[in-house]
Amino acid sequence: MRRFPIVLISFLLAAGASFAQNKGVITGTITDSAGALMPGVRIEARNTETGVPYQVASSSTGSYTIAQLPSGTYQLSVSLPGFKPYTRTGIEVLEAQTIRIDIAMAMLAADEILTNDSVIQLLKAGIPEDLIIAKIRESQHTFDLSVQGMVAFKGAGASDRLLRVMLDPGGAHEETPKPSQMPSVPSPSPKETPAASIEPDFPTEIGVYVKSGKEWMLFEPELVTWETGGIFRRVVTVGIAQDDVNGRIEGAHSGNVVKTPLEFLIVAPEDVDIKDYLLIHLRIQRNDREFQIVTGGLFSSTEGAEKAAVEFEGTKVANRTFSVKLKKLDAGEYGFLQNSPAAGAPSGKVGKMYTFQVSNIIN
Numbered sequence: 203m204r205r206f207p208i209v210l211i212s213f214l215l216a217a218g219a220s221f222a223q224n225k226g227v228i229t230g231t232i233t234d235s236a237g238a239l240m241p242g243v244r245i246e247a248r249n250t251e252t253g254v255p256y257q258v259a260s261s262s263t264g265s266y267t268i269a270q271l272p273s274g275t276y277q278l279s280v281s282l283p284g285f286k287p288y289t290r291t292g293i294e295v296l297e298a299q300t301i302r303i304d305i306a307m308a309m310l311a312a313d314e315i316l317t318n319d320s321v322i323q324l325l326k327a328g329i330p331e332d333l334i335i336a337k338i339r340e341s342q343h344t345f346d347l348s349v350q351g352m353v354a355f356k357g358a359g360a361s362d363r364l365l366r367v368m369l370d371p372g373g374a375h376e377e378t379p380k381p382s383q384m385p386s387v388p389s390p391s392p393k394e395t396p397a398a399s400i401e402p403d404f405p406t407e408i409g410v411y412v413k414s415g416k417e418w419m420l421f422e423p424e425l426v427t428w429e430t431g432g433i434f435r436r437v438v439t440v441g442i443a444q445d446d447v448n449g450r451i452e453g454a455h456s457g458n459v460v461k462t463p464l465e466f467l468i469v470a471p472e473d474v475d476i477k478d479y480l481l482i483h484l485r486i487q488r489n490d491r492e493f494q495i496v497t498g499g500l501f502s503s504t505e506g507a508e509k510a511a512v513e514f515e516g517t518k519v520a521n522r523t524f525s526v527k528l529k530k531l532d533a534g535e536y537g538f539l540q541n542s543p544a545a546g547a548p549s550g551k552v553g554k555m556y557t558f559q560v561s562n563i564i565n
């Protein structure tokens with residue numbers, strides 16, 4: 203009779219351990235822009251559906267692990283004085299999954315930390331108020347908003363709206379002008395301003411984005427290492443021999459986990475078209491992802507490597523901006539590779555791929 207409680211307790215402990223192991227994990231390292239490890243930095247993963255935050259601090263080796271994460275969508279963020287805030291949204295955490303996200307913090311230049319004097323200088327230079335507000339919202343600041351400070355702003359020509367933004371940069375309490383306060387502008391005729399000519403608000407930074415809710419999440423590119431003649435070398439500023447080459451990316455899985463259907467946005471450099479991009483289904487080899495191409499970007503006909511190419515169509519939606527919609531992709535590892543003479547084909551300077559992992563849970 204006395205053994206029964208002991209057996210029951212052992213069962214419950216084992217069940218609890220099993221349940222804990224089924225939680226998701228986000229792990230990685232945090233460095234500065236020079237690659238130096240950063241200990242003691244607080245990292246937060248916030249469940250965007252429940253609003254519950256999970257916080258840890260990086261270890262003495264700059265590594266961090268946020269464990270016990272219930273399945274869901276998360277936002278990862280780091281805020282550190284002297285560095286640009288880091289935010290990554292749309293991170294899908296699945297049961298018993300470990301996602302690796304390495305964070306590189308970019309330092310703020312001295313002039314990016316706004317002060318009272320900075321804003322007053324912008325006002326005196328005649329910078330439009332909307333641009334000043336945008337600068338405040340994207341930069342760190344140390345404003346003196348005492349009575350004397352606000353009087354000085356007002357004397358420099360700051361509007362009531364600008365003062366409200368400085369008090370609340372997030373804009374939660376910014377008032378929308380009443381109809382009577384809004385400037386009267388004659389409405390143009392449909393012939394003068396056709397609706398189709400108004401471009402949506404797309405990101406402009408070069409890269410590959412995935413639609414996450416109503417936002418576009420930028421993929422961090424990964425470095426490709428090429429093998430030719432049996433010798434691996436990193437392609438950054440040097441060329442590659444005119445021959446078959448294998449591309450290799452460290453790690454068996456991308457940190458960008460997505461589910462189909464997918465909508466991508468590719469913002470290309472000048473003079474680069476959507477036809478200059480390849481979508482590649484990567485092979486997992488031990489702890490790396492690999493693919494094979496030949497000079498010019500064509501897939502090799504040997505060893506069935508041509509099956510790695512995934513056909514897709516892109517539609518131009520804005521200047522240098524293309525929409526790519528994929529209703530279904532098999533589970534696995536993929537990557538967009540820019541492949542053009544301008545950006546560096548295998549005969550030039552290919553060095554990065556925008557990778558992602560398609561999970562086996564389909565919407």
